[in-house]
Amino acid sequence: MFTVTLFLWYNHVISDGEETFVERIAKDFFMRDALTVARDLPGKILVSVTPDGICSGRIVETEAYMGLGDRAAHSCRGKTPRTEVLFGDGGYAYVYLIYGMYRCLNISANVSGKPECVLIRALRPLSGTELMMKRRKTDMLTNLCSGPGKLCAALGIDRGYNGEDICGDRLFLCDDGCSPVIRTAKRVNIDYAGEAAEYEWRFLIDGSKFVSVKG
DNA sequence: CAGGCGATCACCT
DNA sequence: GGTGATCGCCTGT
Numbered sequence: 626m627f628t629v630t631l632f633l634w635y636n637h638v639i640s641d642g643e644e645t646f647v648e649r650i651a652k653d654f655f656m657r658d659a660l661t662v663a664r665d666l667p668g669k670i671l672v673s674v675t676p677d678g679i680c681s682g683r684i685v686e687t688e689a690y691m692g693l694g695d696r697a698a699h700s701c702r703g704k705t706p707r708t709e710v711l712f713g714d715g716g717y718a719y720v721y722l723i724y725g726m727y728r729c730l731n732i733s734a735n736v737s738g739k740p741e742c743v744l745i746r747a748l749r750p751l752s753g754t755e756l757m758m759k760r761r762k763t764d765m766l767t768n769l770c771s772g773p774g775k776l777c778a779a780l781g782i783d784r785g786y787n788g789e790d791i792c793g794d795r796l797f798l799c800d801d802g803c804s805p806v807i808r809t810a811k812r813v814n815i816d817y818a819g820e821a822a823e824y825e826w827r828f829l830i831d832g833s834k835f836v837s838v839k840g
Numbered sequence: 841c842a843g844g845c846g847a848t849c850a851c852c853t
Numbered sequence: 854g855g856t857g858a859t860c861g862c863c864t865g866t
Contacts, residue, residue: 702863705862705863707862722859724860725861726860
C-alpha cells in the first residue's frame, strides 16, 4: 500500500521509505476559471491537519460550478449569506450542509466577483487512514473518501471550515508531479438545472477505484 | 414567518 | 433500484 508521511515544515513526503519532494499549491492556481481548476485538481494531494492528526488523499474526482450562468451553481442567483465566500477571490473553502446531515467541500475559483468553485468529490486515501477509518466507522479503503460527504467526514471538515484559506495551516494542497489521465462526465444530482445538467463538468482520474459514482 | 427542499449516504430489497 | 434521515437556507407570503 502507498503510504505517505507529510512533514509540514519541509515540503516533502516519504513514500514507502523513499523521499519525494512535493510543492505546496499557491493561491494563483485557484485564481483561474473553475473549469480549468477542476480539470487540473485530480492527481493533486489534499491535506487536513487537525488536533487528532494529519490526513491526506489524492484527489480523484471534481466538479466545476461556474457561477452566474450555471443553474446548478449555488451562486447562480446572486450573493446570499451562505454563498458569500464564492464571491471573493479563489483559494478559499466553501463548506455547506447538504441534506441536513452531510458537508461538502468546495474551493472557490477565479477572481473576486466571479463566484465560481470546484467541488471535491472523491479522494484516494494516502496518509492518516487509521484516523479516517475511525471517523468514518469503516475500514474499507475504497469507501473511505468516495463521495463529497464521505471525504469531509474522513478529513474532519465541518462548517467551521467555511471561508478557510485553502493554502493555510489546517487545509492545503500539494503537487507531487502526478499527472493522471483525466476523463469527463456529467455532474451528479443536479437534474433541476435544466440544460446545465448535460454539461460534462465533472473530472475523474480514468480507471480509479476511488471515485464516487461511475459515469 | 412558514414551507419546501437539497452538489448525499447507508441500508434495504 | 428505492427510500428515509435531517436541518439550514431560500423563497414567497
